[in-house]
Amino acid sequence: MMQTINGLTAWLLLVAVLGAGATARAADSSAPTEQPLHYTGEKHFQHIRQLTFGGQNAEAYFSFDGTELIFQSTRDGRACDAIYRMDTEGHNVRRVSSGKGATTCSFIAPNGRSIIYASTHLAGERCPTKPDRSQGYVWPLYPGYDIFRAGPEGENPARLTDTPGYDAEGVYSPLGDKIVFTSMRTGDLELFMMNPDGSTVEQLTDEPGYDGGAFFSRDGQWLVWRASRPQDKALEDYRRLLRQGLVRPGRLEIYIMNLNERQPIQLTDNGAANFAPYWHPDGQHIVFSSNMHDPSGRNFDLYLMDVETRALEQLTYYPGFDGFPMFSHDGKKLVFASNRNGTVAGETNVFIVDWEPR
Template sequence: MCKNLFCSLLLLCCFSFSFAQIHYPQEKHFKNVRQLTFGGNNAEAYFSPNGKKIVFQSDYQAWGVSCDQIFIADLKKDDLKKKKPKMISTAKGRTTCSYFMPDGKHILYASTHKADAACPHVPKSPSGKYVWAIYDSYDIFIADLNGNIIKQLTDTHGYDAEATVSPKGDKIVFTSMRSGDLDLWVMNIDGTGLKQITRDLGYDGGAFFSPDGSMIVFRASRPKTEDEIREYKELLAQGLVQPTNMEIFVCNADGSNLRQITNLGKANWAPFFHPSGKKIIFSSNHFSKRGYQFNLFMIDLDGKNLEQISFDNVFDAFPMFSPDGKKIIFSSNRNNGGTRDTNLFIADWVD
């Protein structure tokens, strides 16, 4: 017990520092912030339709994986600090972008396992710039909650990934190279009725439907100059994209009324609709002098009223609201002990 003012102030400072690692004072939209994972790179966590479970990807070696695999967790029952969550993917190849199907009993995700059981080689940019790998062996699968693959939705050679489901339960949007560029495609929930909905040159990805299923939000690069176009095409031919210059776009679910929402510069990505359907939350480094600091921002559909939401000094991304709009989950470098670990955090959302 503290017996003097100095001791009391010291404890207060220590408490504030510890608290600030999880929840920064400026984060007025967050309440009851809780850390869910405690090691590795954990990302793209998305709620089940009833909001009780999450599905996410992780490369945490303590869980016995060498590259990203898909895991599921019960938000009330599973303590991920104490035990490994249930793996849904095959433990072969590399996976990405998992999402619950409308029945809550199946998972949608992309995987390279049919091409090779080993983790694919991580390529490096010939210019030394930061790049993402676009593996042509990715295809989209549906699995049950025991990890049994029920159906393969895509089998076209080339990148098929980043699939998410409409809240209406009728459509899936995903990114594909089948047109020769990284465009958005929509299909019926059973994989039929393929339709291309974007056609402009550049990487279109990370798409999500609005709460009522009427609109789609996504990130996109739009190379304009001859040099930008040449570089984009040269990297794409090597299975690479440079994600350092992207903006947020919105269109109707059928691809009509396509419009650009942000014009901030640098990398604006990982968008998701606010529960009202009238705003978008996304990750951005447009304000950062260092380039690698990403925080969450929110903006109206008309591109006005930009508001900073998160304030970690390294990285916040992949926000998703629960189906009832009461919670938000996101990935962050906060409270990682100075490592490069990216962990999952969940909070009550305060409008």
């Protein structure tokens, strides 16, 4: 959701813009038809399974009981993402958004009775126009994005946000009492929290820069998210692009916050593109994606961080894109998106593993 300003496409385009790299081998006629699903060094991954095949699929998030996933996908001839559900074996795939406009950042309520996602369909039934990248690699902040709540199969969608500009990246608290989301309503990209019916909106961050992709800890007391804190000329560039409805990714760090104290705590400081953080159910570890070990910026791997010691462990070793990780609420499974085993360059699919703590 969680993760992205323009959904899955934004991060995949980033990889493509930086260069085809290892991902392009999937389209090389000399490459084998099938690539490995499991790579040397991925010691925490047991019984890896590929759940989707073809297209662009990512931001897959567990239902609270761990039996289903909700995700976004560009498929069925569409030009932008729609929201889908499936069981954790990859069966019973069905679309739960309207199929109009662009959608991103979906999540299932803890009680299973509703879903939320962001959509531009009220601003237009067609996919929004992609941004002009003459200014380099930028993400669009489509002002038509609002957050909607619907029944578990997408029935009776109701609009939760109704302010000018971008509202997206919403997720439920595991307690079911709050939704955290990102909004442009103050003129900057900040984190906000609201009740599940859209009432009682509170602003959580107020530093210049992008704050987004937040998730609650298992006990609902903490948030983890990604943020940029541009300075000097970088801040001028950020604000100039923001006025055009754009933002430039590249340097994003991981932060956490206790919802009682509400003081941001920075976990990473490596100058890389760190994103898609999620709490381990033990509340002591964060899993996230980063290109910190690739000077070219193309290779995103998953990492596990100890929140107290800041000790890092690399989890994935595929030479391409691995991102959007989420633990099941019992900590027994991990779902993520990857370019591994793609049939064409840049294809992204959803994978699930049994988590081995070791």
